Amino acid sequence: MINSSILNLKLFKLSFICAFFVALLALPGISSAQNETAKKPFDPTPVIMEHIGDSHSWPFVFPLVAEKNIPLPVILYTDKGLEVFSSANLMPEGTVYKGTYYSYKLEEKHIKAVDVAGKVDESAKVYDFSITRNVISMFITMTLLLIVFLSVSSAYKKRAGKAPKGLQSFMEPLILFVRDDIALPNLGIKYARFMPLLLTIFFFILINNLFGMVPFFPGGFNLTGNIAVTLVLSVIILFVVNLNGNKHYWKHIFLPDPWWLFPIMIPVEIVSIFSKPIALMIRLFANITAGHIVILSLISLIFIFGTLWISPVSIVFVVFMDCIELLVAFLQAYIFTLLSALFIGMAIQEHHHEQEVL
Amino acid sequence: MELVTPDIGLVFWTTICFVILLFILGKFAWKPILAAVHERENSIESALLKAEAMKEEMARMTSENENLLKQARSERDSILSEARKVKEQIINDAKEAANAEGSKMIEKARIEINSQKAIAMADVKNQVASLSLEIAEKVLRKQFEDAGKQDALVAELLKEVKL
Numbered sequence: 001m002i003n004s005s006i007l008n009l010k011l012f013k014l015s016f017i018c019a020f021f022v023a024l025l026a027l028p029g030i031s032s033a034q035n036e037t038a039k040k041p042f043d044p045t046p047v048i049m050e051h052i053g054d055s056h057s058w059p060f061v062f063p064l065v066a067e068k069n070i071p072l073p074v075i076l077y078t079d080k081g082l083e084v085f086s087s088a089n090l091m092p093e094g095t096v097y098k099g100t101y102y103s104y105k106l107e108e109k110h111i112k113a114v115d116v117a118g119k120v121d122e123s124a125k126v127y128d129f130s131i132t133r134n135v136i137s138m139f140i141t142m143t144l145l146l147i148v149f150l151s152v153s154s155a156y157k158k159r160a161g162k163a164p165k166g167l168q169s170f171m172e173p174l175i176l177f178v179r180d181d182i183a184l185p186n187l188g189i190k191y192a193r194f195m196p197l198l199l200t201i202f203f204f205i206l207i208n209n210l211f212g213m214v215p216f217f218p219g220g221f222n223l224t225g226n227i228a229v230t231l232v233l234s235v236i237i238l239f240v241v242n243l244n245g246n247k248h249y250w251k252h253i254f255l256p257d258p259w260w261l262f263p264i265m266i267p268v269e270i271v272s273i274f275s276k277p278i279a280l281m282i283r284l285f286a287n288i289t290a291g292h293i294v295i296l297s298l299i300s301l302i303f304i305f306g307t308l309w310i311s312p313v314s315i316v317f318v319v320f321m322d323c324i325e326l327l328v329a330f331l332q333a334y335i336f337t338l339l340s341a342l343f344i345g346m347a348i349q350e351h352h353h354e355q356e357v358l
Numbered sequence: 359m360e361l362v363t364p365d366i367g368l369v370f371w372t373t374i375c376f377v378i379l380l381f382i383l384g385k386f387a388w389k390p391i392l393a394a395v396h397e398r399e400n401s402i403e404s405a406l407l408k409a410e411a412m413k414e415e416m417a418r419m420t421s422e423n424e425n426l427l428k429q430a431r432s433e434r435d436s437i438l439s440e441a442r443k444v445k446e447q448i449i450n451d452a453k454e455a456a457n458a459e460g461s462k463m464i465e466k467a468r469i470e471i472n473s474q475k476a477i478a479m480a481d482v483k484n485q486v487a488s489l490s491l492e493i494a495e496k497v498l499r500k501q502f503e504d505a506g507k508q509d510a511l512v513a514e515l516l517k518e519v520k521l
Contacts, residue, residue: 053360054368075367108360128367135371142375149387156394161401175391195392196384204379228364232372289361 044300052222052292054134055109056087061216072131076111078102079125087130102126134229137221141207149203178202182338186345194344197240201233202337209288209329213322224332225288227281234277237340242273245347276343280336287332291325 057069071088080101089097093106102113102124113124131139148167155168164172178199183191208229211219223229253273256265298317302310502508 049360054365128365129370130367131371132365132367134368138371138375142379145379146382149383149391153387153390156391160394161398172395175388176395179392179395192392196380196388199388200376200380200383203383204376226364226368227362228368229372231364232369232376236376285362 042300042303042306044297044304047300048293048296051220051296052225052289053109054132054226056106056111056130056132057091058133058136072133072136074104074111074128074130076104077127077129078113134221134223134226137211137219137223138208138229140218141204141211141223145203145207174203174206175199178337182334182341186338186341188345188349190348194240194341197236198337198341201236201340202333205233205284205336206329206333209333210326212288212292213325213329222289222292224284225292227285230281230285233284233336234281237280237343238274238277240340241276241343241347244344246350248350249347276339280339284332284336287328291321291328295321295325 056074057071060068060070062068069091071086071091074083074085074087074090076083076099078101083099083101083104085097085099089095090104090106090111093109096103096105096114096118102121103115104111104126105114105118106112107120111126111128111130113121113126115121148171152168152171155165159165159168163169179191179195182202183195183198187194205224208223212222212224214220253269254266256262256269295318298314298321301314302308
């Protein structure tokens, strides 16, 4: 009786779950730390780089079991044709796999075509379109986004005209926030056209930021801290801004006010077309990557010192950083969306010289 | 440099994912959600406006009701006072009529009484006259039983007569 009532306590359940995950994280760590300290000083750089970069396998951590690398599909587009095989063939790094057109091996996480002797063949053109860890995680978050928002959307259909409920009431403030605080003030009455883009960008960045903070399975990646992802997002913004730019926008670039400033202003304005998306790209990438690096460095402290006694200090700092990262996750999603809206707003606004940014 | 070199593969997959997300969410999530929110906002606003209008209508109706009530009350008062007046009138009329009738009956009774009295008096007179005549006759008869007395009376009567 007493036992079951204790089990029913929410606090107990919560602490049990926490304890489980702490054990899940700590166990392989302790064992590897014991191995490492005996041999040589721990170098955190490769560990951190491995985490914030991409890879062709998914490192999986189970309690009491050594870390497992789950192989992922490799898709290569070569000058001779398409190659698809499992990355298990390339592991461990350096293993040569003979494909249909070339032989391949992993060199510093990149798949290179090699000749018979195992030397990198520079003449072969190989483009790597593999489903890497980041791509898988993007599929996961994409699926999650689709499930969440399609169900929210159906909730709106089912409960038309009623107050929001459940997941719907959790998402509605965020959607309204994007609409009322990001889109409307910057885009004016034409905001409705850009709402889908802004909402998608906001939630895509937000969910990937948040999942990136989760240290185990559904998370544990660094997607929004990857320059390729932020590049795509900012290129989309670049296109949207310039394809929607009206005549005021182009006049501002090619016919700046005093005519004698043409030689200076035109190059500056042309640079500014590109500098805005580049700033977006680097801001998001740097913020998220920096957060991940800081947290991993703090965790690495335990292994650098080679003692478990430093772990309370590490954990306190990591929890603190996690709180900040949680803020940053929302903040960066907000800032990216806000600046996108601002740039679009500047391109479509009717009145000349209303606000200057950057 | 490794960190800031975008991989072509990830660029490709991100583009595909993002475009799919943008398309599906834009069509099946954002559009209906925003439309629903907008519609709800409109309905709330119109409901508020309607409520305001209703309130005004209510206030108007209340004042109207009050006016009606006041009117009805004054009408009732006037009707009541009129009724009271009519009642008094009726009572007065009835009283007067009763008085008149009463005095008429009293008068009649008096006349009747007088006439009855006169009749009775006349009767009494007749009876007294006949009674007195009878008495006189009896007295005279008694007196004239003896002849001397008759002669004395005749002589006296003759004396009085002067020729």
